[in-house]
Amino acid sequence: MRVALFITCFNDTLFPQTGRAVVQVLERLGHQVDFPFEQTCCGQMHFNTGYQREAIPLARRFVRVFADAEAVVAPSASCVAMVRHFYPMLARLSGDERLAADIEALRPRVFELSEFLVRRLGVEDVGAYYPHRVTYHPTCHSLRMLEVGDAPLRLLRQVRGIDLVELESAEECCGFGGTFAVKNADTSLAMLADKLRRVIDTGAEVCTAGDNSCLMQIGGALSRERAGVRTVHLAEILASTEEDARR
Amino acid sequence: MTLDAVVTRGHPTFEQRAPAALADSQLRHNLRNATGTIRRRRAAAVGEMPDWQALREAGRAIKERTLRHLDHYLLQLEAAVERADGQVHWARDGDEANAIVVDIVRRHGETAVVKSKSITSEETGLDAALSAAGITATETDLAELIVQLAHDTPSHILVPAIHFNRAQIRELFIRELGVPGLSDRPADLAEAARVYLRRKFLETRIGITGANFAVAETGTVCVVESEGNGRMVATLPDVLITLAGIEKVLPTWRDLEVFLQLLPRSSTAERMNPYNSFWTGVTEGDGPREFHLVLLDNGRTDVLRDEVGRQALRCIRCSACLNVCPVYSRVGGHAYDSVYPGPIGAILTPQLRGLAQAGSLPWASSLCGACYEVCPVMINIPEALVHLRGRVVREGQDARGLRGRLDPENVAMQAVALAFGDARRFEAAQRLLLRGAGPVTRAGAAPGGRGPLAAWTTLRDLPDLPGQTFRDWWRENR
Secondary structure: OEEEEOOOHHHHHHOHHHHHHHHHHHHHOOOEEEOOOOOOOOOHHHHHHOOHHHHHHHHHHHHHHHOOOOEEEEOOHHHHHHHHHHHHHHHHHHOOHHHHHHHHHHHHHEEEHHHHHHHHOOOOOOOOEOOOEEEEOOOHHHHHHOOOOOHHHHHHHOOEOOEEEOOOOOOOOOOOOOOHHHHOHHHHHHHHHHHHHHHHHOOOOEEEEOOHHHHHHHHHHHHHOOOOOEEEEHHHHHHOOHHHHHO | OOHHHHHOOOOOOHHHHHHHHHOOHHHHHHHHHHHHHHHHHHHHHHHOOOOHHHHHHHHHHHHHHHHHOHHHHHHHHHHHHHHOOOEEEEEOOHHHHHHHHHHHHHHOOOOEEEEOOOHHHHHHOHHHHHHHOOOEEEEOOHHHHHHHHOOOOOOOOOOOOOOOOHHHHHHHHHHHOOOOOOOOOHHHHHHHHHHHHHHHHHHOOEEEEOOOEEEOOOOEEEEEEOOOHHHHHHHOOOEEEEEEEHHHEEOOHHHHHHHHHHHHHHHOOOOOOOEEEEEEOOEOOEOOOEEEEEEEOOOHHHHHOOOOHHHHHHOOOOOHHHHHOOOHHHHOOHHHOOOOOHHHHHHHHHHHHOHHHHOOHHHOOOOOOHHHHHOOOOOOHHHHHHHHHHHHHHHHHHHOHHHHHHOHHHHHHHHHHHHHOOHHHHHHHHHHHHHHHHHHHHHHHOOOOOOHHHHHHOOOOOOOOOOOOHHHHHHHHO
């Protein structure tokens, strides 16, 4: 299959290694990956912060850039949730019926990585090797907006060498919430403190998730605490092989 | 100052109120215990129901249909109440509702009323209005009594005194009810309140209740509760006044079947409420001899005009969304500065009171969606939150002209939108960030730094910046 990679602005700029990992996994499974250079941002930050008129041109750009793709895959549940659940609302706000129709046509072809692998391709074993103790944080948007369920865990369970440990109260928000972490910094930190304690309690050396934004929140605090736990995007675990481990 | 800080001028914003609550370790402990317990119990009570999702869907559909034809059902309700010898009063706002109640009490020459739990009466400020008119109102719901004795305000829809623990309640009762030597055993605390309240029930001639539902076809009011005080208030006094928001109407008794399953399991985690009281007007020789139903608008018809926001009117006040909310369960109710706290309050209060006065509330959420998942009438709270954020920002931009456009947050958002609007501009911005961010990062991470980065780096490190962007890697390697 020809897969168009929607890297997301955040990963493109701050976490390029996650994008490289997605490319590796998809190519290892025999798919061809395209990267449309005209892509920028889905508009989630503007939309969620209330700057919704400003997000309309970004939705228009997204739809134009990916219109012909067979499948669009992103290593971010919240950006995919933006397209799937909030683009229709944005189209209503714009009053542009053509945009609404284009969005409806594209929506079913936009996937978060784990749901694409497990649900669309029917793959659980991607041939990964990752000999580390890992705990998985299900991000809110992957869980409650995309309803990816246990797709990420199915992928992780097939990784060779992994020691997967359960996170207590895993389904509770880490407190990131985009601009929430800045606008309501104190509340965000109170939520983060509990998430941090639970991650540390697992004894894992790696905390993984399907979104680097949540991982930046959790990882930023783990680093500050010198907790000895690092955050790694799910895609990077799935991309790891025996050769990587020996390198 | 950000847009939302400006539009809520004169009223402390949620983010201004939250830090004090977060720093109160006793409050944090009380909230953690209480919300954690109710959360677990609710999950178990809901887990027993194989058709829960179908019930939620039915609850949503019935409320939606009723709200679409609200005028019809309200007139039907009025006619039915009057047929049963009750009197119906229409109140445009809280002041009108309070004046109607004060007038009824005065006409009977009384100076005291007993009240069962009514959040709607808290919305209108009824107790203060009664007090100003020289009328003493006694709250008879245990938690409401605690809040009243402490001269405090409720901090939860179902458990108004959730911010108190047993030791604090014991101190309060010893001081206010004059029961020396009281222990902090729940049974002893309840008994002290019971003895105090029993006398009030027997000597007070006017009772005031809220309503969980009002059935249009028969004019029947329904109140469900756990303590029996609602039953006492509805049956012992000579005169009964019920204050209800206009959204409480249901077309038929058959509709109650759905809600009497949804509400107790979502709210108190019970299969059925211990007390389910229904009354229809006045019945000769049984209960109150006079019945008044006060129907309150107070902004609700304005809410109906907003196609996305109006789903908030489906709310049946179960408070499940409060208990699962990661924000509410840490900050508590008072930071919301409203009788409707938590996620539902964050979408209801700004709509009822106006975006100008409660405009910070839609941002009091990380949009985690836990509220939507448990809502028994499927109110998509995250959707309504972002919708209201949009309204607040747009109204700020449009109404404030140049000042609105020069707001620092607005300027930053416009600049970023411009960069995202074109791939070349986006790449230039990326390069600027990756090359220029070294000093930015260090400045933001410095103690006492200012701006958004400083807030971020109080307790978190920023990630290491990569040597190249993803697209540059792709260019080099593909």
